Amino acid sequence: MRTVKTVFFVCIVSLGSFAANPVPDNDAVNKIIQTALQPSTIQENLRRLTDEIGGRVPGTPAMQHAVQWGMQAFSAAGADSVHSEGFEIPNSWSEGATEMSATTSHMVSSTGVGGGTVLSSFRVRAVSVAWAPALAPVKHVPIADVGQGTEADFQKAGDVAGKILLVHTVVLKTWDDLFAEYTNAPPIIDRAVKAKAKAIAFMATREHDILYRHTNSEAGEIDRLPMVVVAREDGERIARLLSAGNLVWADLSIPNQIAGPIKTSNVIAEIRGAEKPEEFVILGAHLDSWELGTGALDNGCNAALVVDALRAIKASGTPPRRTIRFILFSGEEEGLLGSRAYAFNHRSELDRAAGVVIYDSGTGQTTGFSLGGRKDLLPTAKSLIAPLAQFDVRNLKLDMEWGTDHFDFMLEGVPTFVADQQEANYLENYHAVSDTYDKVDFPQLKKHVAEAAALAFQLANLNEKVGPRLTHDQIEQTMRDTNSVEMFKSFGLWDDWQSGKRGRQK
Numbered sequence: 001m002r003t004v005k006t007v008f009f010v011c012i013v014s015l016g017s018f019a020a021n022p023v024p025d026n027d028a029v030n031k032i033i034q035t036a037l038q039p040s041t042i043q044e045n046l047r048r049l050t051d052e053i054g055g056r057v058p059g060t061p062a063m064q065h066a067v068q069w070g071m072q073a074f075s076a077a078g079a080d081s082v083h084s085e086g087f088e089i090p091n092s093w094s095e096g097a098t099e100m101s102a103t104t105s106h107m108v109s110s111t112g113v114g115g116g117t118v119l120s121s122f123r124v125r126a127v128s129v130a131w132a133p134a135l136a137p138v139k140h141v142p143i144a145d146v147g148q149g150t151e152a153d154f155q156k157a158g159d160v161a162g163k164i165l166l167v168h169t170v171v172l173k174t175w176d177d178l179f180a181e182y183t184n185a186p187p188i189i190d191r192a193v194k195a196k197a198k199a200i201a202f203m204a205t206r207e208h209d210i211l212y213r214h215t216n217s218e219a220g221e222i223d224r225l226p227m228v229v230v231a232r233e234d235g236e237r238i239a240r241l242l243s244a245g246n247l248v249w250a251d252l253s254i255p256n257q258i259a260g261p262i263k264t265s266n267v268i269a270e271i272r273g274a275e276k277p278e279e280f281v282i283l284g285a286h287l288d289s290w291e292l293g294t295g296a297l298d299n300g301c302n303a304a305l306v307v308d309a310l311r312a313i314k315a316s317g318t319p320p321r322r323t324i325r326f327i328l329f330s331g332e333e334e335g336l337l338g339s340r341a342y343a344f345n346h347r348s349e350l351d352r353a354a355g356v357v358i359y360d361s362g363t364g365q366t367t368g369f370s371l372g373g374r375k376d377l378l379p380t381a382k383s384l385i386a387p388l389a390q391f392d393v394r395n396l397k398l399d400m401e402w403g404t405d406h407f408d409f410m411l412e413g414v415p416t417f418v419a420d421q422q423e424a425n426y427l428e429n430y431h432a433v434s435d436t437y438d439k440v441d442f443p444q445l446k447k448h449v450a451e452a453a454a455l456a457f458q459l460a461n462l463n464e465k466v467g468p469r470l471t472h473d474q475i476e477q478t479m480r481d482t483n484s485v486e487m488f489k490s491f492g493l494w495d496d497w498q499s500g501k502r503g504r505q506k
């Protein structure tokens with residue numbers, strides 16, 4: 001997953017030229033970059049993860065195999081230590097053989113024999129929304145078009161009790177579109193539940209029959225209503241029939257398999273710090289994925305990047321001053337559950353965290369880093385990315401985004417760096433059947449290995465940590481300064497923050 005909402009954008013050329021915390025040892029950084037760009041096992045590692053292991057949903061054998069893959073790959077890359085840390089997800093979920101068809105009535109010419117009203121049926125290509133409840137087979141249920149699913153759209157649609165609601169969407173083109181796809185769904189579901197609808201059919205945001213998967217629930221809980229994503233072409237056909245005045249009914253069966261809590265694991269490798277081993281930098285990416293494709297762009301390529309960054313730093317021969325933890329998170333797609341568990345379980349040592357770096361946007365070129373709203377990090381961050389100008393990494397953004405594994409560290413007041421990347425082919429293949437190994441741009445990915453390794457190493461080598469751990473009040477002030485409060489509210493996160501359920505308590 002990765003959703004981005006640009007709130008504040010700062011181009012570094014507009015910043016002052018001073019650096020509060022100069023970066024030492026450029027030779028070592030250059031050596032790491034050169035080592036990172038050398039041929040490595042990154043292609044082979046990713047081929048094994050995607051083609052051999054495949055899509056990786058927590059609770060499945062594939063996810064367990066992926067955890068073993070991570071441990072072996074880190075060891076082979078030269079880690080000083082490797083271990084896994086388990087955590088629980090509230091429910092297991094897997095899709096059965098979802099089936100949907102549509103039937104419409106229409107007139108045929110009455111000239112000749114057999115005129116009058118007839119029925120035609122066609123198959124609707126559909127997959128269940130993840131972590132949505134099952135639906136026992138239903139037949140001949142009316143479909144109602146509820147437009148984009150706004151309050152006004154629902155009013156216009158009238159009584160939709162017992163019906164299947166077709167929701168229109170826009171074709172996914174930008175990061176903002178993706179963010180909107182996530183923010184739009186919960187209020188639509190609220191309205192559908194209130195209106196006593198039978199199920200929701202979201203039109204796919206990708207064309208050419210591409211189907212994809214994601215959750216609309218927040219933290220691994222089972223959602224309130226059965227939901228499918230239907231192929232855009234089928235959804236548009238149904239919408240045209242309805243708008244032409246034809247009645248359309250659906251047969252729908254969503255035999256999802258759902259059970260109680262499951263265990264899954266994060267994988268953690270370390271390069272021990274030579275001078276301040278108790279302080280640590282995290283370089284992370286999530287290892288889990290959806291399973292319609294094989295999770296190559298999201299996020300297998302960046303799991304392989306984290307492994308290769310460890311290799312590059314170790315092979316360059318200069319140990320970092322602080323420890324670097326290389327973490328492959330699980331449960332990200334169900335609501336950032338692995339990184340949330342890690343931040344929560346390691347809360348007592350987060351005063352010693354010296355930065356968290358996350359990659360989660362496929363292999364589009366890195367343009368810069370998002371600093372979680374931390375203006376205080378800008379001068380040092382500018383120095384840290386200076387060696388990355390050769391890769392056109394130049395921008396620093398001040399926003400507090402949701403949607404990837406830095407989030408709970410940011411809410412704990414730890415400095416975070418999320419790689420901002422060009423869309424490239426990420427959005428079209430996002431969570432989709434088409435997210436496979438062949439989509440990965442390896443020459444670009446190798447540059448990202450160099451960037452990630454150089455940034456993590458420099459964070460580990462600064463004289464002083466890049467920034468302090470913020471207090472609860474300082475974090476909240478940052479939310480206000482970056483106009484992020486509404487975003488937290490729209491995802492239902494504000495109450496958890498205010499009550500101390502999530503994030504730093506003091």
Ligand SMILES: [Zn+2]
Binds near residue numbers: 002286298332
């Ligand atoms: Zn992701």
